[in-house]
Amino acid sequence: MDNIKKKNLAILFLGSLVPYTPEFQNPGVSLSGLLVQEGIVDGLLNQNLQVDILSSQPIPSFPNYKTFFCKRIKISYKDRAFITTLPAINIIVIREIMKGTYAFFTIILWSLKNLNKKRCILQYGVYSPPLPIIFFACKITNSKFVSLLYDLGMPPKKINIGRIRTIIYYFVELFAKILIPRLDGRIVINENVSLDYAQQKHCLLIDGGINNNVKSRLFDLKVNTTNSSDTIFLCAGALWPINGTQVVIDAMKINKNQNIKIWFAGKGIDLPIIRQAEENDSRIKYLGMLDLDQLFSYYQKVDVLMNVRVTEDDECRYLFPSKFFEYLVTGKYVITTQVAHLERDYGHVCSVLSNNSPETLSNEMEEISKMSKLELNAKGEKARKYMIENRTWDIQSAKIYEYINSTVFI
Numbered sequence: 231m232d233n234i235k236k237k238n239l240a241i242l243f244l245g246s247l248v249p250y251t252p253e254f255q256n257p258g259v260s261l262s263g264l265l266v267q268e269g270i271v272d273g274l275l276n277q278n279l280q281v282d283i284l285s286s287q288p289i290p291s292f293p294n295y296k297t298f299f300c301k302r303i304k305i306s307y308k309d310r311a312f313i314t315t316l317p318a319i320n321i322i323v324i325r326e327i328m329k330g331t332y333a334f335f336t337i338i339l340w341s342l343k344n345l346n347k348k349r350c351i352l353q354y355g356v357y358s359p360p361l362p363i364i365f366f367a368c369k370i371t372n373s374k375f376v377s378l379l380y381d382l383g384m385p386p387k388k389i390n391i392g393r394i395r396t397i398i399y400y401f402v403e404l405f406a407k408i409l410i411p412r413l414d415g416r417i418v419i420n421e422n423v424s425l426d427y428a429q430q431k432h433c434l435l436i437d438g439g440i441n442n443n444v445k446s447r448l449f450d451l452k453v454n455t456t457n458s459s460d461t462i463f464l465c466a467g468a469l470w471p472i473n474g475t476q477v478v479i480d481a482m483k484i485n486k487n488q489n490i491k492i493w494f495a496g497k498g499i500d501l502p503i504i505r506q507a508e509e510n511d512s513r514i515k516y517l518g519m520l521d522l523d524q525l526f527s528y529y530q531k532v533d534v535l536m537n538v539r540v541t542e543d544d545e546c547r548y549l550f551p552s553k554f555f556e557y558l559v560t561g562k563y564v565i566t567t568q569v570a571h572l573e574r575d576y577g578h579v580c581s582v583l584s585n586n587s588p589e590t591l592s593n594e595m596e597e598i599s600k601m602s603k604l605e606l607n608a609k610g611e612k613a614r615k616y617m618i619e620n621r622t623w624d625i626q627s628a629k630i631y632e633y634i635n636s637t638v639f640i
Contacts, residue, residue: 233278235635240344241281242373243271244333244364245354246288247313249305258290262552266380267354269439273627275310280347283313284336286329286358291322300325302332316359330363337364341371349373350414350634355381356406365409374638376415378436379423382406382548415638417630419550420570426547434633437571438555439623447526451561451614453607461599462491463565464532466525467553469498474538474567476500479507480588481595482514490599493532495520529560533606534598537566540586555621561614563606565594579613 247267248254274281292298302317314336318328341349351368353361356377368375382403406427410416416433418424424433469475475494482492494504495517508514517528529535535557539549550570557564564580566572573582581598583590598606 236277236279236631238347239279239350239635240340240347241274241279241350241352241634242337242340243267243274243281243283243352243354244286244359245283245378246286246358247271247283247307247354248285248287248315249307249313254287256289256295258288258295260288263288263354263381265441265443266438266552269441269623270352270354270378270627270630271307271311272442273439273623273625274631275308276624277627277631279631280344281311282340283307283311284333285313285315287315289320291325292320295320326358326360330359333359334363334367337367337373338371341373348639350638351375352378352630352634354378356410357381357402360405361402361409362405365412368414374414374634376417376634376638377410377413378417378419379410379427379548380419382423382427415633417633420548422547422570432637434629434637435571436626436629437550437575438552438621439626440555440559440617440621441623443522444556444559445618445622447522448559448561448614449526449530451607451611453603458603460489460491461534461595461601462493462532463534463536463595464493464495464528465536465538466495466520466528469494469496469500469504471500472540473498474536474540474586475504477538477540477586477588477591478536479503479514481592482507482511484588485592485595487596487599488513490595491515493517493528495525495528526560529562532562533603534563534565534595535560537564538586538591539567539569555617558613559617559621561607561610563598563601563609564613565591565598579609579616 245267247264250261250264271281271283287300289295289297289300297320300315300318300320303315305313307313316329316332318325337351351364351373353364365375410427411431416424416428416431417436418433419437421435465478467473478492491513493515497519504516508516537551537554537557539551554566558579566580567583567586581594583594
């Protein structure tokens with residue numbers, strides 16, 4: 231019976247999913263965003279669902295980037311589906327209007343093609359194509375509209391996005407407040423999204439998942455006997471204030487334990503600060519910008535992974551760190567600041583700081599350094615087991631399908 235229901239359901243996924251190949255790599259691509267979308271689409275396809283993909287190619291706008299026109303491209307996606315990119319002149323406001331117009335007529339044609347099926351538009355985010363256009367297209371085609379609300383709110387103040395983009399964000403927020411409560415379904419990364427945008431409306435909490443390219447790189451867990459007297463912490467990702475690089479460095483200034491080591495990996499505006507700290511303190515080491523294979527090699531060597539997010543309260547209200555899932559599934563002990571529901575749902579498999587101060591971080595690092603390698607390994611194994619049993623994208627996508635089938639279509 232369930233297979234019949236799946237065959238009678240057609241899903242059109244709207245997002246910015248493109249292959250992570252040289253053709254599509256540019257400064258506008260968010261690898262974490264691509265991995266989330268890939269995980270969701272792969273998981274839905276693994277449910278034997280019909281999924282068509284309409285993609286807003288992620289790219290900086292002209293003249294900041296050399297591409298003036300983004301052409302329509304049809305791409306085979308893992309021999310299981312097709313991605314069709316939205317064509318547009320690559321000037322920010324014109325681009326979104328053109329993408330929305332093209333998506334509008336594509337939805338109409340797609341609905342006619344699937345006239346005898348239940349139809350669901352599943353959109354990642356609310357920015358591109360613009361939410362009002364997709365909302366109207368769903369209404370006139372009698373298609374259900376479910377949004378994956380993963381990128382809401384104004385950008386952090388530390389990011390200077392310019393006046394035009396700020397105005398655009400204000401308009402997006404206005405329409406989001408009006409339309410999100412009127413959607414047929416909402417999938418949220420953080421429960422604050424539903425509280426602020428769709429109070430008393432049903433929603434599904436999906437805060438992330440484990441991707442296959444992460445699972446395929448998992449290593450055997452062994453007690454780390456290399457540098458057994460040292461406790462090595464790794465902080466990887468974007469090296470900028472929001473990811474707590476300065477807090478980590480300040481914690482090392484407070485903590486004089488010579489057996490505590492900090493390794494940084496990645497790039498960002500805080501790199502000069504890290505370089506300076508490396509010169510002043512032999513316990514601090516910068517590893518460079520690493521690809522995923524190199525990064526997992528270092529995951530295997532260290533004892534503790536650090537997920538330090540430092541933002542204003544209103545700026546982190548709608549966030550959930552995707553890197554956190556990758557950290558937990560490696561099977562290494564994880565130390566993290568508090569974000570959203572993280573302590574409630576994952577506090578049993580990691581160490582959650584009571585606040586974001588360098589003093590608190592320093593004290594926690596000191597306590598962890600007193601733990602045996604055997605104890606650290608056991609805690610890491612527990613975290614990996616929990617994540618594989620509960621947070622793969624196949625598991626999360628099964629929840630998405632069930633939500634669409636039993637709650638959205640009522």
